[in-house]
Amino acid sequence: MNILLFCCKGFENMEFAPFVDVMGWARNDHGYDVNVTTCGFTKVVNSTFDIKINMDKTIDEISVSDYDALAIPGGFDEWNFYDEAYDDKFLELIREFDRQGKIIASICVGALPIGKSGVLKGRNATTYHLRDGYRQKELAEFGVNVIPDQRVVVDKNIITSFCPETAADVAFTLLEKLVGKEKTAVVSEAMGY
Template sequence: MKKILLLLSDGFEAYEASVFTDVFEWNMTEGDGSTKLVTCGIRKKLTCTGHLTVIPELLTSEVNITEFDALAIPGGFESAGFYEDAYSEDFLSIIRKFDRVGKIIAAICVGSLPLGKSGVLCGRQGTTYHLNNGHRQQQLAAFGVNVVNQPIVVDGNIITSSSPATALDVAFKLLEMLTSVENCRHIKYLMGF
């Protein structure tokens, strides 16, 4: 069983988290059944965009990295407090631990900014939210990241993306990397893509 840790910050974007929960649930029920998603956060209750309350299965203090094969991070809204958790040492430490052992890390939109802040993307290629005068891309570059203006960038074990529009593609790419091209195609087909 391949386990994915869905690392959530207060203020995360509900849609960007839901693509991971949906794709990996489809794989469990209709695909090869080899993946399990586990939610995690710094707080016992998280409020995402749209004011939905989420209770993560694990707290960051309870995570044993050896039990997981991949890390998934949705972006969020600054106005909803996203960066308060996403830039905290507990959050950044988990990112560093996953990267240190070469496990796959998939980040959607501004979910790549904590990757940049953690240092795991320094000197590597990545992308982030590209609209609004490239403000977020400039922030990512300030962390030493070689920003590539593409929808999705894969650099070794790290997947980053440029906007919420790429969210499903990131989830499918992660599924493909954890299972197989054929299994991913099968899930896409069943989901109508």
């Protein structure tokens, strides 16, 4: 199974790492067929705190049919996350994953481009909940039924969460959707969760 880990500029490193780490443990230590391909608008993406990360592919090289899931870490407004997160090309990529019934997993404000794409309209989701829930209010403006106090919300093929602290939970939820509960429990226990 192939996961496309899409990194908009200004993405949060803590929300990127669990997708790589959980799937790496699953693949390397337990032989599960889960592969992660990193992707951005450019081959090198500047994440939060000015950390440059090399990507495997750019958005123009992606065919959705090659992937089973899309993973989206959230990011910081101060590092221009929304410049790419709200780009029409990325929003269309999200729509195509949803049209094909593929899993879309996001952490924190990674839910906002999913909401803006329109695929969450009338569905349940969450996003960053602190600071008086201002990001949750933004998500609701996209017609999303925001579940404010739930750490991780799953609505059919879409996984959302409410802050960076939930990052590992989202990665394990994604793994469970791909390989099942029993295999995910093996990885979770091996990682000390």
